[in-house]
Amino acid sequence: MFTGLCAFPLTPVTGNDIDEAGFRKILSRLTTARVDSLGILGSTGSYAYLTREQRKRVALLARELAGDIPIMVCVGAVSTDAILRLTEDAQQAGADALLLPAVSYQSLRDDDVFSLFETVNRHTSLPICVYDNPGTTHFTFSDELHGRLSSLNGVGSVKIPGVPDTAQAAAERVRNLRSQLKPGVTIGISGDAFAGLGLNAGCEIWYSVCAGLFPEAAKQITQAAAMKDHAQVTALVACLEPLWALYRKHGGSIRVMAAAAGVLGLTDVDCLPRPLQPLSAGDIAEIASVITLLDLK
């Protein structure tokens, strides 16, 4: 479950509800490309903006569309009670794994987070991927905490937010983290621009936003990584630099991917949950030109 390429699709929202037709079109690209797994309702999948009922509906729909491709469903929420309800829903919907972030409102301590994971682990038989995403959750995991969490029997992977920006430092980062983890727990790179550094540093999986819309481009990268062709991994990730530049320009990937889904005709040009506003027409035109330039698929 926790190796290879995990694609994180958008959950398009139109008006006040899920754009199910758009979601079907997006997932169809991913199942056709045969990504290794699907990360449903991740950050770019707008879990934080949807109701319990909407999240259940998306998980069920993803299960139906994914066929034999495993799906991981994010059960993030501020409160433990909400997380347990979402865990129950994800399990009932047929999820193969859970993605669990440490979403904070009041600042969290390591013991709060450990106890949260322990509680969820006790309530489910599904494997859990620890979702380390300080940019949105404002909680920073220490490697020591990752080590403690990996001792829980359900924890199977850690999704890290990026690595330092040289090959040597990235390798050291991954090595240090791995030295804390229970053997067998995989490390996954996210933050698409870091995919090459992360995979070459030994991450076993790419938790990829890019793959959520452009699975063919992302698959070439994880296939090169599987062949241990570091130079090819680096070159392919570098080719996508204009896409990473758009992420940086727009403060993250979600507004870029939402616009791109519109450009591809999969969704309305405005498919973000409010209060997130869509990008301007000029920015969308720039995104369209990058898609054409890179021949993104």
Add this chain to the structure above:
Amino acid sequence: MFTGLCAFPLTPVTGNDIDEAGFRKILSRLTTARVDSLGILGSTGSYAYLTREQRKRVALLARELAGDIPIMVCVGAVSTDAILRLTEDAQQAGADALLLPAVSYQSLRDDDVFSLFETVNRHTSLPICVYDNPGTTHFTFSDELHGRLSSLNGVGSVKIPGVPDTAQAAAERVRNLRSQLKPGVTIGISGDAFAGLGLNAGCEIWYSVCAGLFPEAAKQITQAAAMKDHAQVTALVACLEPLWALYRKHGGSIRVMAAAAGVLGLTDVDCLPRPLQPLSAGDIAEIASVITLLDLK
């Protein structure tokens, strides 16, 4: 509505639900002390951890208990749709005003936030207090954005997170903000340790966590502020320094206040919503000694 002392009580949570008996006891202290208004379900009131139904129940209970004291209800959430549902609930529960933060998951832009406030303002006739709390929401309001928001007809107050730590710098901060605001919109200080600096700098209201449990101590301060007795305000706030030191030690006020409510016998010693864990027995004993030392009421 937006002047004087606004007390922000805890919403005690025991097991998986609201401790209504504890909430009644806490509110009884505030109504007996005749605070000027109540800030229900603020950050210390754990709005971010409760379901829509729980929040509705707390708002209704507060309305019942508050008598003729005006209540402001926080309607914060990540998604605009959720905020509109909470707004409807707060209005139906008999709230006199809404407290609206800019809770972020994906990072927000000024236009997202303006549009959010505009939407809520259009959906309600209740006055709105803009809740500027970057520590929990991770959105930073510019004074220019506060100015734009204050042009909305419902906006009546801005709750700021603190002021710089000298009288002169605090006065300049409040003057700069006020120069952007529509006349009549009040500025309220929060971050209890800044209450003296803020009130002396011209803030018309103290949005006070301290008052949510120790209304008499807080009232002395706003009464001195109403008499323009700056020296007395400064002295009274300085007296409470051991309490502010506890807030700093425990990363904010909520764990301290939750422990204090237990010490006072109003709630269980553990009345925090999970994943927040209660303080240790040693820390609780220290809090008890500060309550005794300061003769807090």
